[in-house]
Amino acid sequence: MRAVIRRNGRLVVDDMAAPVPEAGQVLCRTLACGVCGSDLHALDHYDHMIELTERMGAASAMKKGADTVFGHEFCCEVIENGPGTAGRFKPGARVVSIPAVITAAGFETVGYSSRLPGGFAQSLVLTEALLLAAPNGLSSEEAALTEPLAVGEHAVAKAEPGEGQAYLVVGCGPVGLAVIAALKARGLGPVVACDFSPERRAAADRMGADRIVDPALVSPHASWGDFDVPASGAQGLIAAAQGRAVRRAVIFECVGAPGVLQSLALGAPPGTRIVVAGVCMQTDAIEPLAFAAKEIELRFVLGYSPDEFDASLNNLAEGATRYNGIITGVVGLDQTPAAFTRLQADKSQIKILVAPGA
């Protein structure tokens, strides 16, 4: 089969053996698979990710020097039920799954493994028990958004949202937009969104953000004060001490670059909860005293639960979110390396999908 392969630090399009389903697995044809910011990270920081995984005492499914096929945001078509399957899905059925399969050796990730191909290939194997049917009426491209939207659902759940809070989403790429979509699907607000890119600000508007800020013109922290959020620094402390009605500030960090956390701590109101959904691959510098002085809370989040993944698919199918509006391009396998380059450089792009049959 044809696949986009990370090999020797770059992406190449080449032939490789198609995977063979083991017990309980299903062979699938990839219909659509989104390029995630983490894929861009993994291309550049491949060895670093392996090293960090091992330093944390876990085994990395990606191996140094080995070929790896990325792609973990997929919608597929069942080709063939493998040995020991129950036949829940007939060939031709369209399905999605969390990007993990159960193998004889345990759970294995899909999209960050040197043993199993991810979605940037013509076919992949998935575990029958983890498959969810893509509902009729939901396009394969939209169904492929289940995974990134689930990231937003999870980040919002981890924020413990509720009355008396106000939300600031910093960075309106696919993760930030998923957060806005998940907040608005729950009827939460006010939501302030900021991004340097006009196209991403327009997308935040489509997702339902209540206020959109260009951080080149206005500090996002200055932009939500009238939503009863305490001001940064002494004013905010005084307002809180005087018991004036104030909302708790909840910031979603959806950029994932060095320096963002420190900048947020310096500008944020006292007592801010920062949900860290952007994944910064580099070592970052913080001044703990700045975080302590305001009693900042950092909640690092990653992934989602199977239930959140399921809810995300339902929200897309039922039109509870406008997240399907984030797709800015669909390319074939041959154009995928160029799409990675474009996503790195051109922030008018948001979500590019790979359609391996295109």
Next chain:
Amino acid sequence: MRAVIRRNGRLVVDDMAAPVPEAGQVLCRTLACGVCGSDLHALDHYDHMIELTERMGAASAMKKGADTVFGHEFCCEVIENGPGTAGRFKPGARVVSIPAVITAAGFETVGYSSRLPGGFAQSLVLTEALLLAAPNGLSSEEAALTEPLAVGEHAVAKAEPGEGQAYLVVGCGPVGLAVIAALKARGLGPVVACDFSPERRAAADRMGADRIVDPALVSPHASWGDFDVPASGAQGLIAAAQGRAVRRAVIFECVGAPGVLQSLALGAPPGTRIVVAGVCMQTDAIEPLAFAAKEIELRFVLGYSPDEFDASLNNLAEGATRYNGIITGVVGLDQTPAAFTRLQADKSQIKILVAPGA
């Protein structure tokens, strides 16, 4: 009056004008005042603290190049009620207070101000409305522990302690010991405590920690696994996925040195909540990916509420904690600069009190 003054980067014992009470204030004689780790920090990082405060948009009460008298953990004797006071306390009454006074210009901190002296001086002014009586039977030295114990009460409250959690206290200086004392006063556990100093480990034992670890011999993370805390890394994730009964790990970071947070993230179980009570004055480096992979939560805490301060005094008076066992020395003003040096170098010392009349 005599005072220990920070002047030109060092501590000197010199004469200075005694403070004069403004409206609502009381002139007091300092009976005992503890040396806090933050005082050691402030001696060395004075200009840096001022700069950071100003970068955060607040005015610093410490001024560059000005004399400053530290000391914010005090027990005092009322000398004279100032103008506009109600006479709640007669001269001779022993009192404690949160280290803040109300002035015509607003709240002013005591112990980190270039305008008002802190407790390392023979007298200071306090606000009558904020004074609490030191109960009969509680020595002035013990009453001076109200403030550091309140730091522990606050850190424990911010941890949202409860069923199904297990606690690791990293660093058994005055902050870590206050955390252990506050946890055990609430009947919480299991509590694992670790410190390189044998004297501090012995103090942790006196506070009631359930297990004491020398981190030079045993990783503290390895030492609480049998308290149903998931192991770090893959084993812990698998145990969690299999639904085995596990406690959530709550770590109190009470060291405040660069590298500690990163080290804790690498060793901690997935889902750990880290309450950051140690104040690291330097810029610190973290790898956000390590925190994200385990969904670590960081809660930076500082200070306490007036209610927590009040509860701390009551716990000391009623013997609900053994925190009065942390005092390792009492010195006069003339010996205070040497006591700072000793606390920096000799970790067998825990809490040294200054008795300005001694």
